[in-house]
Amino acid sequence: MPAPAELLKWIDASSDAFIARLAEAVAIPSISGDPAFRPHVLRMSDWVNAQLQAVGVTTKQVDLGTHVMDGQTLPLPKAVLGRIGNDPAKKTVLLYGHFDVQPASKSDGWETEPFVLTEEKDGRLVGRGSSDDKGPVLGWIGVLQWHHETQTPLPVNLVICFEGMEENGSEGLDELVEREKDGWFKGVDCMCISDNYWLNTRTPVLTYGLRGLVYFKINVSGPGRDLHSGVFGRTVHEPMTDLIALMGRLVTPAGDILVPGVDDMVGAADAEELALYEKLDYAVADVEAAAGGKIALSEDKVEVLMGRMRLPSLSLHGIEGAFAGPGAKTVIPAKVGGKFSIRLVPPQTPASVTPLVTSYLESEFAKLGSKNKLEVELLHDGKPWVADWRHWNYTAAMEATKQIYNKTPDLTREGGSIPVTLTFAETLGVNVLLLPMGRGDDGAHSTNEKLDKSNFIQGTKLLGSYLYEVGASKGGK
C-alpha cells in the first residue's frame, strides 16, 4: 500500500515550512562533545520534545544522569521517548534519531555560519546538523504533522527514541534501552534508523551492515623523562624506535592485516555475494573523488567495495607523546602511545580479535630485544552488525524507495560503526533497517555539512511511504 497521494503532495507543498523548521533546529548549536555547549543540547531536547507533542505524540523526557567531560561533571541531555498509536492490529515501528551535532565553527573553514541554515542556489541546505541528523528527525516529524493535522490514523504504531549524545558515544543510551526493553519499547516489531548516507550522490540505499571496531593504544616507555637526542642518541633504547617497529608490523601498504588470524576469520565471498557488489551503483572514481586523491587500493570496483564493506581494515592514526608540532625538536620522547584501530566484520568480535592483537604485539616486541616496557591498551570497542536484508522490514523500504525515487535502492554495508544499532538489535531482538536520507557527499562530520533540498523533501516522503509499506506488509505480526 503506497502512501496517500495527499501526504506526498502536502510534503511538496510544505517545503518552505520544512526548511524554516530545519533552520530553527540548526540554529540551536547542540554540540554534545563540547562542555561549553551543553546547555544548548539540553535546550534541543526540550525543542524536540515540544515538536513531537505538537504533532500528537505522547512523550517522556528521560533523565540519563550526569557524566564527566574534560574534568567537569555535566548533566546528560534528556532522551526524548515518544509513542503514538496503540492498535494491536498494527505493527509497531521503533524510530531512532539524534538531535546533537558535531562541533563546528567558521574558523574551521566553513563558507557560511555553521549554525545558520543557508539555502544555496543549487538546493544545498548548508548547516551543522542539516544532514546528521536533524534533517531526518524533522522528516519523521513532517510525516506525523500531516497525519495530526488531517486527523488521519497512522498505518503503524510508532515508538520513538531521539537522543542527544550520539556524537559522543551515546552515553547513557545502552542502559536506557535495557531498562525500557519491556517498558517503553515493549511490543516493537521492527526498527528504522535514518542516520547514514547513500554510497554516492545518485542512488538511494538501504544499509544492512556496519563494521565493528577495536581501538588500541600501544604504550612503549623506558626513560624517566624526555631525553635530548644529542646526549642520549645511540646510548639507550628509544621508545619511538620500538613503537614504530611495532606499528610497521600491523598492516601492509596494500591494506592486508599482518596480525595473524585476523584476516583469516573472514571467509571469501561466494558468487552470489560478489554479484551483490557488482550490481551497486559505484565506481572506483567515486571513492577517489570522495577521498580527494587517486589513491584507491585497487582499480577493481568490487575489491574496493569489499574492502569497505565486508573486510576488516586496520588504520594507523597517530602517536600520543611524540613530537607532533612544527619545527625540528631533537627530543627522544620518554613515553609514546601509538594509536591504531581495526574495523571488524562478522564473525569477528572484539573478544575474538583483541587477544590476537595483544599476543602478536607482545611477541613482536620480544623479538626487538628492547629494554623498554610495552603495554597494549584497548581504548574502545564495538561489535559489527549485519541484518537480514531479506526481512519484510527491508522489503517495505525497498518498495517505498521504488515509489519515491523510481529506482531500486542499493543494498549496502557501511565501513563505519553506529554502536547503538547493535544495542537495539540485540536488546530488543528486532530487525533493524538503516534508511538514509542524505547523500554520500553531505560531509556529516566535516565543514560545510549540507542536506540537499530534494533529499530532504523526497526523503521525508520516503520515510512516510516506508511506514505505509510496513503497515501493509504481510510479513511478521
Add this chain to the structure above:
Amino acid sequence: MPAPAELLKWIDASSDAFIARLAEAVAIPSISGDPAFRPHVLRMSDWVNAQLQAVGVTTKQVDLGTHVMDGQTLPLPKAVLGRIGNDPAKKTVLLYGHFDVQPASKSDGWETEPFVLTEEKDGRLVGRGSSDDKGPVLGWIGVLQWHHETQTPLPVNLVICFEGMEENGSEGLDELVEREKDGWFKGVDCMCISDNYWLNTRTPVLTYGLRGLVYFKINVSGPGRDLHSGVFGRTVHEPMTDLIALMGRLVTPAGDILVPGVDDMVGAADAEELALYEKLDYAVADVEAAAGGKIALSEDKVEVLMGRMRLPSLSLHGIEGAFAGPGAKTVIPAKVGGKFSIRLVPPQTPASVTPLVTSYLESEFAKLGSKNKLEVELLHDGKPWVADWRHWNYTAAMEATKQIYNKTPDLTREGGSIPVTLTFAETLGVNVLLLPMGRGDDGAHSTNEKLDKSNFIQGTKLLGSYLYEVGASKGGK
C-alpha cells in the same frame, strides 16, 4: 704558571657577592625563544654590557637587526663584544658565552620560582640560566673583577663575544663572526667556550668534539583531506601506513642505522682511542641514572660511550599531522610528516649524508607500491666538530684543572651540537676548547636547572687559572 694565590683566595671570599650577582642575572627572564620575553633579553644585553664595563672591559654592543618569530618581527638582542689588553707579547684568547635562557615556568614542574635564584641546603643554586650559561659568563666577569680592582694586568689579551640568541639558533651570529673576522676578532690565538657539562657529577672534563646533525621530515600525502577510517579503511592507500613503513626502516632497536653507507663512513676505533674511552670516569649506571631508566643499549661502558661520542645516531622524534591528542579518534590523516634526525661525526657531513638518506627513502618508498606522494625535506643541519686535544690550548686547560680540582680532566666528545663552535673554529681558524663549569645533572634545558655552588666557585677559579696557563704556555705565538 698557576694563577696568583690571592686571586683564588679572593674568589673563595667573594662567594656571597658572586651568588648575589648570579641572582641578579637570573632575575632577568631572558628567554630568547618566546617573543613576549624579548624585552628582557634586550635588557640582559645592557646588563652584561654594564658588568663588563665595570670590570674594565672596552665593549661594543652590536645590533644584529631583526628576525621574524611566530609571525612577529622582533629586534634581535645586541651581541656584547669586549676587549681588554692589547700586548703583542701576550696571547689573545677569545671567550664566548650567552646570556639568553630556555623557557621556564612554575607550571612546568619547577619546585621553586625559576627566575628567583634559590640556594638549597646542599649547595645547589637553583634557577633558570644558573648553569646555562649565566654562571659561566659571571665566572669570567669574576676573574676580571679581581684584576680590575687590584690593578693586576691579565696574563693574556682577551676578546669577548657574549650573545643573546644561543637558545634560538644563534640568529645573526654567523654573520657577525664573518664580519668581524679581521676586525674585532683579529689576532685571536685560541678560543674558550664554557657552555657545556661534565660527563658525570664527579670529574671535570675538557670537550674536544661535538656531533653534527641532519634533521629530516618525511612527508607522505595522498587524500585531499583527513578521512574517516570507517568509510575509507581498506579502500585507499593511507599515508600513515606508508610513513610508518619508512620510519621503521631507518634504525634498529639496537641503534644501528639502516640507511646504507651511513654507519660505514665511520672507521672503527683503534686501540689508542679505545683506551681513551676506557679511562673515562663513567659507568653504564651513569647513563641509566641520567636517562631515568635501565635502558642502556649495552652493558659495556666503552660501547655506550662510543655510541654517544664517536658514532652517528638516528632518533625518531614524532609525526606532524597525525592524531597526537588523547582519546580515540578514527582518522586517516591526509598528510603526515615524520621527523627524525641523524647526529653526525667526522668524516660525515650534511652534504655527504643527505643524499644517502634521500635516495634510500625514495627507493624504499617505491617498494611499497603506494599511490601516495613522498617528499623528503631537510629541515636543519650542522657539521660535526672535532678539535685537536693535543693543542697547547687543551694542555693549559688540563694543567689548570689539575691545580683547581686535583684531578686530571676527562677528555670527552659530546653527543649534542653547539653549531657556533664550528663557526668560530672554521671562520677564525683557531683551536677551540670547551671548558665546562657545571655537572652532568644540572638539567640545563629541563625543570629545576641548577649550578652547584662549589662548581660556580671552583669553576671561576678554573677559568682564571686557565688564562694563566695559556699565558705561560710555550705553545703557539
